[in-house]
Amino acid sequence: MTATFSPMEDPETAPFFEAAQRGELRIQACTNCGRLRFPPRPMCPWCHSLDSEWQRQSGRGRIWSFAVPHPPLLPTFAEEAPYVVAVIELDEDPLIRLVGNVVREVDGSIGAVPSSELTIGAGVTAVFGKSIEGFPVPQWVMSED
Amino acid sequence: MGGVRLGFTTAIVGIGQSEFSKHLEPTEEELAVRAILAALEDAGIEASEVDALSSFTMEATEEVAVAKNLGLGDITFFSKIGYGGGGGCGTIGHLSLAIAGGVSHVGVAWRSRKRGSGVRPWAAGPGGLRIPGSEQVTAATWARPFGLLRPVDEIAVLTRRYMHETGATREHLAEVAMSIRANANRNPAAMMHDRSMSLDDYMNARWISEPLCLFDNCLETDGALAVVVTSTERAKDCRRAPVFVDSFAQAIPQQHHHMVNFWAEDPIGAPARACAAALWRQSELRPEDIDVVQIYDAFTPLVLISLENYGFCGRGEAPGFVEGGAIRYGGKLPVNTSGGGLSEAYVHGMNLITEGVKQMRGESTSQVVDATACLVTSGEGVPTSALILRSEEC
Numbered sequence: 144m145t146a147t148f149s150p151m152e153d154p155e156t157a158p159f160f161e162a163a164q165r166g167e168l169r170i171q172a173c174t175n176c177g178r179l180r181f182p183p184r185p186m187c188p189w190c191h192s193l194d195s196e197w198q199r200q201s202g203r204g205r206i207w208s209f210a211v212p213h214p215p216l217l218p219t220f221a222e223e224a225p226y227v228v229a230v231i232e233l234d235e236d237p238l239i240r241l242v243g244n245v246v247r248e249v250d251g252s253i254g255a256v257p258s259s260e261l262t263i264g265a266g267v268t269a270v271f272g273k274s275i276e277g278f279p280v281p282q283w284v285m286s287e288d
Numbered sequence: 289m290g291g292v293r294l295g296f297t298t299a300i301v302g303i304g305q306s307e308f309s310k311h312l313e314p315t316e317e318e319l320a321v322r323a324i325l326a327a328l329e330d331a332g333i334e335a336s337e338v339d340a341l342s343s344f345t346m347e348a349t350e351e352v353a354v355a356k357n358l359g360l361g362d363i364t365f366f367s368k369i370g371y372g373g374g375g376g377c378g379t380i381g382h383l384s385l386a387i388a389g390g391v392s393h394v395g396v397a398w399r400s401r402k403r404g405s406g407v408r409p410w411a412a413g414p415g416g417l418r419i420p421g422s423e424q425v426t427a428a429t430w431a432r433p434f435g436l437l438r439p440v441d442e443i444a445v446l447t448r449r450y451m452h453e454t455g456a457t458r459e460h461l462a463e464v465a466m467s468i469r470a471n472a473n474r475n476p477a478a479m480m481h482d483r484s485m486s487l488d489d490y491m492n493a494r495w496i497s498e499p500l501c502l503f504d505n506c507l508e509t510d511g512a513l514a515v516v517v518t519s520t521e522r523a524k525d526c527r528r529a530p531v532f533v534d535s536f537a538q539a540i541p542q543q544h545h546h547m548v549n550f551w552a553e554d555p556i557g558a559p560a561r562a563c564a565a566a567l568w569r570q571s572e573l574r575p576e577d578i579d580v581v582q583i584y585d586a587f588t589p590l591v592l593i594s595l596e597n598y599g600f601c602g603r604g605e606a607p608g609f610v611e612g613g614a615i616r617y618g619g620k621l622p623v624n625t626s627g628g629g630l631s632e633a634y635v636h637g638m639n640l641i642t643e644g645v646k647q648m649r650g651e652s653t654s655q656v657v658d659a660t661a662c663l664v665t666s667g668e669g670v671p672t673s674a675l676i677l678r679s680e681e682c
Contacts, residue, residue: 153429208448212441216435216438225495228435228441230445230550238551
């Protein structure tokens with residue numbers, strides 16, 4: 144796998160991953176009109192402000208959808224396959240959707256939770272660990288209720 | 289003010305193609321220029337008369353290479369369209385606009401690709417796909433690190449959501465795969481000409497990315513195709529009867545994000561809905577006037593989604609629409625009559641355009657009787673394009 148890339152080196156994306164390292168889920172928000180936007184970018188498409196901040200979110204969301212990839216895959220992912228990749232919509236703004244893995248516990252195998260345990264709309268909560276490539280990311284555990 | 293309509297200013301007068309195979313010996317460059325030469329011979333137009341070129345940003349054979357090999361004239365218009373398979377119909381549209389605007393006279397669109405024997409683009413790894421400043425950063429940062437690696441994984445997420453919203457089942461996806469396979473079985477040029485597909489074959493196929501199995505995926509093909517476009521005036525002196533470009537549209541809908549599109553407000557509706565709105569504004573035809581369609585079928589669910597987005601049925605109604613055999617050859621709206629990307633060849637949809645031309649010429653191996661209007665679409669889920677082709681001048 145190409146090891147040279149880290150989104151923490153890109154000033155546009157780094158705040159998300161730096162927050163994850165501190166155990167926080169933060170999303171870019173316009174400081175002028177207040178709307179959240181994702182993925183991050185310099186300009187607010189609604190008010191054209193170039194000022195933004197990274198707003199802390201509750202870390203609660205729902206499964207919008209998910210796929211279960213099978214090989215052929217890159218070797219590090221093939222070892223875990225089949226695994227679930229989910230798209231999570233955040234409780235604060237369901238139009239903010241994050242791709243992520245559903246795990247049993249922090250840094251658990253991405254293949255540990257079988258797809259039969261997942262349904263669209265099910266609640267999930269962010270925990271914070273490391274991606275397969277080793278940078279800090281939110282991971283998702285099924286909510287209790 | 290209705291604005292200027294493209295309608296019937298230009299026509300497709302020549303098409304050419306290579307063999308389609310998992311592995312072809314010639315280089316992409318050689319395949320490209322052979323297909324273009326075949327298209328020019330089909331049209332009866334000399335290479336020296338060509339003065340416009342259009343292709344995909346992903347096309348490796350550049351304009352200068354095409355012009356030098358074929359001995360083209362001075363090229364006065366050239367364009368390349370991004371976003372992979374979304375560009376196909378756009379190439380014909382760009383050439384048509386250049387010709388309608390008087391900038392050029394004879395245009396060639398082409399795509400040559402050894403995707404069958406070459407490298408799988410995603411195999412470069414999550415970091416390897418990161419091209420600074422490009423939209424690829426989005427996928428490389430926000431999707432691939434979590435194992436959403438291949439186009440099929442991205443479409444699998446959309447498909448599960450689509451099934452959740454509409455009640456579509458794997459049987460509906462199978463109906464798409466089997467209808468299109470049956471067309472390939474009638475087309476000797478199709479890679480899957482000799483292989484039939486039953487519902488059992490489909491249901492027992494291995495998973496690629498649940499809920500999508502092997503037969504929900506397009507083929508991996510080495511091949512090249514080319515199309516010659518000129519003015520309707522010049523078309524009168526060509527060897528073949530012209531196929532008229534009725535209308536053309538492209539679309540990048542609001543807040544769209546390339547193929548990994550979970551961040552748009554309506555990931556399933558966009559972007560073909562925006563393209564369809566622009567297309568139907570251009571054309572005097574309505575969906576019910578279309579006799580046959582060639583829908584971009586990199587994956588089976590895209591056919592269902594496109595049927596809705598282009599207005600052949602309502603939102604969420606495609607599963608019911610296909611249940612009665614409507615998209616089969618002989619049905620109300622035959623789809624992908626050559627076998628499409630799923631069963632003829634996957635060359636970024638250029639074979640859908642040439643099949644649309646064959647239908648309008650009355651030469652398809654699954655010819656729809658008395659067909660006079662054909663919709664052709666390009667990639668669903670990416671910034672896209674579409675064309676309406678007609679056999680008769682209105």
